[in-house]
Amino acid sequence: MTFQTLDDLEDGQRVLVRLDLNSPVEDGEVQDNRRFSRHAKTIRELVDRDFAVAVMAHQGRPGGEDFVSLEQHARILADHVGHAVDFVADTYGEDALTAIDALEGGDVLVLENTRMCDDELPEEAPDVKAETEFVQALAPHFDAYVNDAYSAAHRSHASLVGFPVVMDAYAGRVMETEYEANTAIAEREFDGQVTMVVGGTKATDVIDVMSHLGEKVDDFLLGGVAAQLFLRAQGHPLGYDVGDAALFDEQYEANEDTIVRMLEEYGDQITLPVDMAYEGEDGHREEMAVEDVPEDEDIAFLDVGSETVMEYSPVIRESEAVFLKGALGVFEVEAFSVGTVGVLEAIADTDCFSVVGGGDTSRAIGMYGLDEADFDHVSIAGGAYIRALTGADLVGVEALQQ
Template sequence: MAFLSLDDLDLTGKTVLVRVDINVPMENGKVTDMSRIERIVPTVRDIVAKGGKPVLMAHFGRPKGKEVPEMSLRHLVPALQAALDLPVAFAEDCIGGPAKRAVADQAAGTVVLLENTRFHAGEESNDPMFAAALAALGDIYVNDAFSAAHRAHASTEGIARLLPSAVGRLMAEELKALDLALGAPQRPVAAIVGGAKVSTKLDLLGNLVRKVESLVIGGGMANTFLAAQGIDVGKSLCEHDMAETAREILKKADEAGCTVILPSDVVVAREFAAGAATETLAAEACPADAMILDAGPETVARINATLEQTRTLIWNGPLGAFEIPPFDAATLAVAARVAELTEAGTLVSVAGGGDTVAALHAAGVADKLSYISTAGGAFLEWMEGKTLPGVAALETRQD
């Protein structure tokens, strides 16, 4: 993949429209997690340093084409100013008069934040006229929102075809990390895929068994695979109607030479509650009145032994019901080993997805992996082997 970067364009005196993802959690009018805002700082500050004037475009929530006051980006101005250490002016709309005036009045060394792009229905429908109205505000387009790149929206795909376009620092970092993980990885490659349901990750599993040497399946998904092999999983979360599909995935893995690792021992309980009484049993010994809520220590040892022979790891989803101790034990133990191997330089580790990131933070190792993607759906679709419209539009600009 080849993309223009900020270093390939002359930004002097240019208005640079920057698509960012600052869709952050808020409580009582305050941002409770600054991660996404902090990650756009290098791009914005570099544009300023190169003589450009950054104008930020973003969505916030799901207003569905209508103005929803509580979803206004105005609320984020204080947090942006604090993170960027630059003055941030707010435009009451992302197109039309308010946006044009804010851009016309923008001084060097300042930032303009446009109102929520999703206040207009043309954003999500990728309406050409809406994309053109956005493009009319600037000279150059920079996409720094990989997490929104799987959406063919006006501010992620349509506008990229109307202006000279480049990737921002965060987007470039993300694409480089993902290419290292699946594009041109060091082998052997392993993937850890967890989560509640097989049905939500069919495309992902189907793609991975052809691209990795080892596939670890955890969480509620693992129960479905165990049941598909005739193992009684008691009252565990399980999609029994997906049994045939699970068997097909295992067959494809076998044909592709991919080793699938399922729990050989499990932690069970009669209730899903903190401090619940637990037992660690062989996977095929789950009592009829119990639930499998985590992988056991034998399984963890098998996973870690595989990782020691692995050079690249992609991780999406926890191994158990990590939200409630003690059902986080397997996820935390594997996370610790991944961090150790990464720090030792023997493993390239790329992780993504909300639950995965939360689990890695809980394990205290989020800063020790090679790369953690803040993207949710985009990271998943990339793992599924799908073309991301917002990325493809930037590649097209190289012609």
Template sequence: MFRLEEFNFHNKTVFLRVDLNSPMKDGKIISDARFRAVLPTIEFLVENGAKVVIGTHQGKPYSDDYSTTEEHARILSGLLNQHVEYVEDIFGKYARDKIRSMKPGEVIILENLRFSAEEVKNKPIEECEKTFFVRKLSEVIDYVVNDAFAAAHRSQPSLVGFARIKPMIMGFLMEKEIEALMKAYYSKEEPKVYVLGGAKVDDSLKVAENVLKKGRADIILTGGLVANVFTLAKGFDLGKKNIEFMKKKGLLEHVKHAEKILDEFYPYIRTPADFAVDYEGERVEVDLLSERRELLNNYQIMDIGSRTVEKYREIIMKAKVVVANGPMGVFEREEFAFGTVEVFKAIAESNAFSVLGGGHSIASIQKYGIEGISHVSTGGGAMLTFFAGEELPVIKALQISYEKFKEVVR
């Protein structure tokens, strides 16, 4: 795959695809973490005299965080200490004329790419490169730099459509992400521990199955809704209230898959011995083998219990590699952040090479000031897809572009 240092960008127009999709409240972005993650790539391009055309998406149609990129331009301007112009167009005549008139070192940001209907669907490269988006923009750009690791599991025009039309190059963030994930996945050091929590049950089951089958994991520790599904699959009763909640969320359909994984790898998948419930506004811990488990009929599981935290900590402290995705419970409420905070603290304090990903995971380590994790990934879905052993369309596109243009650009 192409790297940034291999190219001369002076006076060249670069379409830089990043993922600045960020949490918003009352129309304002509340975290600039993804902006800071791509700053080194933008600064490198500016310093090397490129005309930088930034493309990102924000939210999904009809969602609360679906907005223009005007706010993104403001934040980038502050971080870069130079004006980043917001262009209220994507590939129309106004956008193309604006791009043609740019000078070396200037930066603009196009409108939210998902305002274009073509950008919302996943399609193969062959279809993506025929879109108006790609055909129109390719007229006015020289190179594509892809630094949108968080969207690497999607196959959409802005992400893969230029691969066979223009040289497509990894940004610094993309390069760093791929290196860290590959290091964790292919490491020969043992034990390798995967901590799977949060609500992405289907993806987490695929990860568990893949890493255990391929010998990439020695132990899986579970939390959040992932733990609830595996606990049910082990034959424990989680009580009427929790089963109703899981049914409503469509999670019971994953229990069969979890049972199948347990049939083959039972001893290597650890589930909580105790849980914390919201008992009339307070944290109360319930041991699965105690009479207190009756509380699970009427009160919802909100976190793993302290006995589980202790067991998980012991395992993590002996690990050589730790991969973690998703919180252990409802960390947004302080009394139920205990499991997530303590498990993530253990990962940070261990001597293991550690990779942590997922929006909620990142939010929790930022909120509680947890430092010491080797690599914090910007992409939860992309990271899970990678560890599930599935192809990431953007990585594939970068490889295709390298093969197509390697003789031309050297």
């Protein structure tokens, strides 16, 4: 570990804490999700240790329908912490500073959406962000800064990288556990087989993961859009845009040469689906072997097939470590959840080190009644998780390390 954690922080201080509470918003209502429960553990520990806590977080982007106040977030967070959480509709102005100065040990205050501040959003270097009015106004009112927002750590925003330049900085529990789990595939040594299940909709994610981890991973099990593009490169008539879909052709044109090279370079490590699922005329799930896909029909494949799950499962069960990035199909529709849920069940049933993450994939665990405790780590990060797997820098983490 190359940064300070809460274990290094003396109790009873005044701390400015950055969380990532960015959540779906439906009809103006902020939706509760796993991020609140995870961050609540950090806040609860700080309360129990008599810290005076002010919370920074963001929601949406300016102009978006989900760009709303954090007032609802404060109420949801309070439910998870089991402790009063106040809210002030200001981030670093007079109202915010007055509320901050009134904090006593055990108090928790949520400041207004950081992205409502002009200083927050532009991607700039930490030393530039440290000079903003945002950072300069808040920093003197606290003894320390705590960054718990691993899922936003790939953003060079003021609330994430500016404060560590001018204050003692520490990692919260979410930051600490996410960093350890998501870097494990690159930094830990495993005696047995290491398997990575890679799905999702972005071919570049799969390519970058393979390029960075090819020497660490014994088997890449592919699903999602990437699997179809790799099958297309092998000459199979799938992985093409159908109807209004625009997931395949543009990505294939941009990455064809790289995909072909990946198949040549990592061919013995790559396992592709043997069958695919699609919606039949009656609206039900139908499956078809990859070898039987006709060349003169446009079929929208929405999941890997049952035979593919049966081939992937033994590989997973024989592994010492399994990492899952991205869904294998459109799991939000139950009929096409077979691939994603099937591999999750295989991972859950296996006595291996396991990390699940990437976008919304972790949502499938709750949607289909799986137990999160059956996995070593379920990441709440999307972009940061991918960057960790591909070896890209996380500026929020680097700010803590420096």
